[in-house]
Amino acid sequence: MCNERQEQDPGKFRDQIRQGKWQKSTSGACPGYVQANLVILPREFALDFTIFCLRNPQPCPIIEILDPGNPIVQEAAPDADIRTDIPKYCIFKDSKLVEERTEITNLWRDDLVTYLIGCSYTFEEALVRGGVPVKNYLQQKDPGVYISSVMCRSAGVFWGPMVVTMRPIPGHLVARTVQITSRFPKAHGAPVHIGNGEPIGITHLEKVDFGEPPVIDRGDVPVFWGCGVTPQLAAMKSKVPFMITHKPCHMFITDIKIEEMAIS
Amino acid sequence: MCNERQEQDPGKFRDQIRQGKWQKSTSGACPGYVQANLVILPREFALDFTIFCLRNPQPCPIIEILDPGNPIVQEAAPDADIRTDIPKYCIFKDSKLVEERTEITNLWRDDLVTYLIGCSYTFEEALVRGGVPVKNYLQQKDPGVYISSVMCRSAGVFWGPMVVTMRPIPGHLVARTVQITSRFPKAHGAPVHIGNGEPIGITHLEKVDFGEPPVIDRGDVPVFWGCGVTPQLAAMKSKVPFMITHKPCHMFITDIKIEEMAIS
Incomplete structure (x- = not known):
């Protein structure tokens, strides 16, 4: 969360x-700048993983x-080092979380491929600036995260x-x-539901799979978006022998301004 | 071009x-449906080629x-066969065009990866429907195509x-x-210039590298878009030993309606 001593320049x-x-x-760090999910995989799996992402944008x-x-x-x-510039990393071996670390320099290998994947922090900020009170953002909490019954299109x-986030929005x-x-397809874009x-297998909004249970006020409508936990879950189900991700909520902060990423 | 005997259903x-x-x-075939460029490459080159495309969307x-x-x-x-469902194919070996064919069934290999890449036919139709008279489209001609001085971001x-198309548009x-x-990022999207x-190295609009010289009327402004010849040219420069593409203008016709592809 923002505090007085925190640098607001991404670099x-x-x-x-x-x-x-x-x-x-x-x-809440570096307002106005895009944050990203991290996935690092061996090259052997990279083509299939890339196709998976493109099939489930x-x-x-x-x-x-x-x-x-x-x-x-x-x-x-430019010049950020993905091995050191993220607050916390999760190390997975054979689909099991084996370690959390604050840097991965000595785990680096020549066959590792790094993915930066869009994150909903970006659109929460844009929504609030646009007059939509996103309760979890304003209360500095994570949104409710749910494993839906919608299957992703597979690849290899x-x-x-599909893992989704839900935010209650006044009608x-x-x-x-x-x-x-919709202006931010690289930050999950328009709602999926x-x-x-x-209809997408989520019957009890208070029972979250990750994140925090939502506060739903009278007149709120549940609005669901695709969530960046989806590719991590797919990589775990696929039994990839080695994967590194960010620890949830401990994102990579880019130099891209949110408005630079808007498509219109 | 459209004629009386032509089927208008993509299938x-x-x-x-x-x-x-x-x-x-x-x-002009199957109005209202998205057409696509084709690139087929050996798997060995597919990850780098995919990254190249993503870096130059x-x-x-x-x-x-x-x-x-x-x-x-x-x-x-669904169920279209990429080996037979395109009117003409170009076969490249060691970056040289060695053959044109009307099907590639007996050239197919288990290591080939197929890319369908957006095509400007899609947005030309949307422009005309939106009240913008795209002269080459209305005259059933190809736009002027130019090799610009803008270098793509490389990958492997x-x-x-960057190869670009130009269409003269009234101010x-x-x-x-x-x-x-801008509504059609998967059909090259907004203009690049x-x-x-x-400034992008194109000094004489009548000297096209491909396509047909444009008709420029008083009050027209040159508007440039990224062109699907770009990835083919990059694959040729990279000395990929084997590549199959569609023959220019002989596209793959999809079942996707143009409006289904719009992002807003």
Whole structure:
């Protein structure tokens, strides 16, 4: 969360992270800048994983893929080092979380391919600026996250359900919410479902799979978006022998301004 | 071009092609449906080529990637066979065009990966429906195509200049043109350059590299878009030992309605 001592420039903020001075959530950090989910996989799995993401662009919008073996970001944050510039990493072996770390320098290999995948922090900020009160954002909480019954389109070994986030939106602002988030396809874009969650297998909104249970006020409509946990879950189900991700909420902060990412 | 005997349903039109009854340009065929460029490459080159396309989304918008070895389209036109359902193919060996064919069944290999890449036929139709008189479309001609001085972002062995198309648009309709084409990022999207072509290395609009010289009327402004020839040119420069593409203007016709592809 934002605090007084926090750097608001992405480069300086990443310096803090690299020096081990910031190991917390990046929610609310560097307002106005795009944050990204991280997935790192061996090259052997990269083509199939890329096709999986392209077939499921709402949960898995690719911001950037780094060249195989290269840990230095090219476009989203030139010269950022993906091995050190994220507050916390999760290390998976044979689909099991085996370790959390604050840097992965000595785990790096020449066959690793890095994916930066869009994150809903970006559109939450755009919604609030656009007059839509996103309760979890304003209360500095995570949204409710649910494993839906909608299956992703598979690709090679990668398959799994679409994971979604839900935010309760007042009925008169649902159209505005669609308009604003449609401008950001690289941050999950437009909602995947609006209204009662039953058709997508979500019957009890208070029972979240991840994140925090939502506060639903009278007149709120549930609005669901694809979630960046989807590709991680697919990689775990696929039994990839080795994967590194960010720890949830501990994102990579890019140099891309949110408005630079809007498509219109 | 459209004629009386031509099937307007994409599935039936592809049947005609499959049976060898249509070997001409698909310009104007199946109005209202998205057409696509074709690139087929060995799997060995597919990850780098995919990253190249993602780094250069305006000239190289990916509509679909088929699973390695699979010649059957999944999403853009379920059950279409990419080996037979395109009117003409170009076969490249070591970056040289060695043959043109009307089907590639006996060239198919288990390591081939198929890319369907967006095509400007889609947005030309949307522009005309939106009240913008696209002269080449109305005269059933190809637009002027130019190799610009703008270099694409490279990926692995793939590099090269951005190839662009140019359409002259009356000044009062340039804003509308940007609005309409922005809705179709998978068909090259918004223009990459508007006005005098000199800053992107195009000094003589009558000297096209491909396509047909444009008709420019008083008050027209040159409007440039990324062109699907870009990834083919990059694949040729990269010395890929084997590549199959469609013959220019002989596109793959999908089952996707143009309006289904719009993002807003």
